Amino acid sequence: MKKDHVKVWDSCLSIIKDNISLQSFKTWFEPILPVKLKGDVLTIQVPSQFFYEWLEEHYITLLRKTIKRELGTEGRLEYSIVMENNYRNTKPYTVKIPTKNKPLRNDPINVPLNVNRSAIKNPFIIPGLKKVNVDANLNPSYTFDNFMEGDCNRLARSAGYAVASKPGGTSFNPLLIYGGVGLGKTHLAHAIGIEIKDQFPDKIVLYVSSERFTHQFIDSVKNNETNDFIHFYQMIDVLIIDDIQFFAGKEKTQDVFFHIFNHLHQTGKQIILTSDKAPVDMQGVEQRLLSRFKWGLSADLQAPSLETRIAILKNKMYQDGIELPDDVIEYLAYSITTNVRELEGALISLIAQSSLNKKAVNLDLAKQMIDKFVKNTAREVSIDYIQKVVSDYFNMPVELMKSKTRKREIVQARQIAMYFSKKLTKSSLASIGMQCGGKDHATVLHACKTVNNLLDTDKTFRKYITELDKKLNVS
Ligand code: ADP
Ligand code: MG
Numbered sequence: 001m002k003k004d005h006v007k008v009w010d011s012c013l014s015i016i017k018d019n020i021s022l023q024s025f026k027t028w029f030e031p032i033l034p035v036k037l038k039g040d041v042l043t044i045q046v047p048s049q050f051f052y053e054w055l056e057e058h059y060i061t062l063l064r065k066t067i068k069r070e071l072g073t074e075g076r077l078e079y080s081i082v083m084e085n086n087y088r089n090t091k092p093y094t095v096k097i098p099t100k101n102k103p104l105r106n107d108p109i110n111v112p113l114n115v116n117r118s119a120i121k122n123p124f125i126i127p128g129l130k131k132v133n134v135d136a137n138l139n140p141s142y143t144f145d146n147f148m149e150g151d152c153n154r155l156a157r158s159a160g161y162a163v164a165s166k167p168g169g170t171s172f173n174p175l176l177i178y179g180g181v182g183l184g185k186t187h188l189a190h191a192i193g194i195e196i197k198d199q200f201p202d203k204i205v206l207y208v209s210s211e212r213f214t215h216q217f218i219d220s221v222k223n224n225e226t227n228d229f230i231h232f233y234q235m236i237d238v239l240i241i242d243d244i245q246f247f248a249g250k251e252k253t254q255d256v257f258f259h260i261f262n263h264l265h266q267t268g269k270q271i272i273l274t275s276d277k278a279p280v281d282m283q284g285v286e287q288r289l290l291s292r293f294k295w296g297l298s299a300d301l302q303a304p305s306l307e308t309r310i311a312i313l314k315n316k317m318y319q320d321g322i323e324l325p326d327d328v329i330e331y332l333a334y335s336i337t338t339n340v341r342e343l344e345g346a347l348i349s350l351i352a353q354s355s356l357n358k359k360a361v362n363l364d365l366a367k368q369m370i371d372k373f374v375k376n377t378a379r380e381v382s383i384d385y386i387q388k389v390v391s392d393y394f395n396m397p398v399e400l401m402k403s404k405t406r407k408r409e410i411v412q413a414r415q416i417a418m419y420f421s422k423k424l425t426k427s428s429l430a431s432i433g434m435q436c437g438g439k440d441h442a443t444v445l446h447a448c449k450t451v452n453n454l455l456d457t458d459k460t461f462r463k464y465i466t467e468l469d470k471k472l473n474v475s
Helices: 005-018 023-031 049-071 152-167 185-199 210-222 226-234 251-266 287-293 308-320 326-335 340-357 363-376 383-393 396-403 408-424 429-435 442-458 459-472
Strands: 033-038 041-046 075-082 093-097 175-179 207-209 240-244 270-275 297-301
Touching: 005 023, 005 041, 005 049, 005 429, 023 033, 023 049, 033 075, 041 049, 049 175, 075 383, 152 175, 152 185, 152 297, 152 396, 175 185, 185 240, 185 270, 210 226, 210 240, 210 251, 226 251, 226 363, 240 251, 251 287, 297 459, 308 326, 308 340, 326 340, 326 363, 326 383, 340 363, 383 396, 383 408, 383 429, 396 408, 408 429, 408 442, 429 442, 442 459
Parallel strands: 041 075, 175 270, 175 297, 207 240, 240 270
Antiparallel strands: 033 041, 075 093
8 A cells, every 4th residue: 555745744743743842843843844755765845954953953863763663664754955045046955864773874865956856865975963964074173263363364364254254245255365384274264164153053164175175076086976076065155175276287176176166156155265375376276267266355374473473372372271481482482483383383392391391391491392393394593583682682672772773782782683693594684684673785794794803803792692692502
């Protein structure tokens, strides 16, 4: 005898009704429409994604038992979600959920994006019991709160925030964040995703590295599932792809990304990309993609200033509940200037060292540690640090040393700072001059000559230099 979907669902409802409150029943089960019964699969229609998630979260066990009772052990439930959607091509899509009580890990969920009869197998969602929502793949510790603001990142940060408050609704689409290694691109990308999830829980957000995207694509080609791959990505509301410089030279991947990009952009979805290069420098990336990147906003991340580096360190310590003396923090911030990841790495090894040796971290320990740490990463003391050490040594404020004053002691300190900058850094004369109070390269050259002369002729002066040399070259 053939069962019919309305009857089956009715019987299910009578079981469900006995197991939950009337209020819940009215709210969550009355709006459901039975759609069809095919073999052991009953399809029901729910009014929204949220609705479906709620059912999955709160009633999965009950539903599972009920379906089993009505349709036998092979019984399955399939949802058809009619999304409220602002775009013209509103098409319902179906989410198939195995309701059998077995591990869901290997059970693909079907997410056909259109009413196409043949169900499209989608291997790209890892099904969970509660929500079969796409796992956004976001790192919860990379938030806006934790992302210290400075001149180096102000534009990117505020653009990111604007995008998060209105995904797809600003002119920053795509938002391309670019900048050197360890400057916070990944952190900011996650922060945007987290903020969107916070403000718009219903939006499907996905963070994916370009490598993962590439591998998924290659696999899909191998398995003849390219359509599923594309459909899956076209369903995302906020797509975040990290390190797109890896797309360089991968024509097929760029091709498929191009299609996905166009679809998302046309339907008002938000795209966020990061790269370690500015668009102009992305060799091996097709022109048509590069030109699309220009549709939105490209915002760069610069190396943080000293103040920002200190703020980052202090925030990190605060997060981790660590305390360190200010001079240690300053030394760290002065020593590592171009990469926040290394800055944090040094902080962590410092803490590890001190807890290992049961020694409090003082400046000496910090110096030993950091110098070792930094040496491995081609260390160079910074001009900032040299200026600080020299001005401390002569007991004068750094600003005074960098000022235009012609007073003799100050001129001398300034010349010494220039001398050490030349000796200990790879900076050019011009750049040293710039950083030591806006002087030109000739002034720096003159300073170096003067210091060398005095070293030969003046004993007291030689003592200054020797002592400063020690302070600057702890090994
Ligand atoms: P990128 O992706 O640019 O290589 P990451 O985003 O991985 O860099 O950042 C490296 C580390 O530095 C991360 O731990 C990140 O939290 C931290 N970081 C970078 N910039 C900041 C910032 N402005 N405030 C706080 N932490 C930061
Ligand atoms: Mg990164």
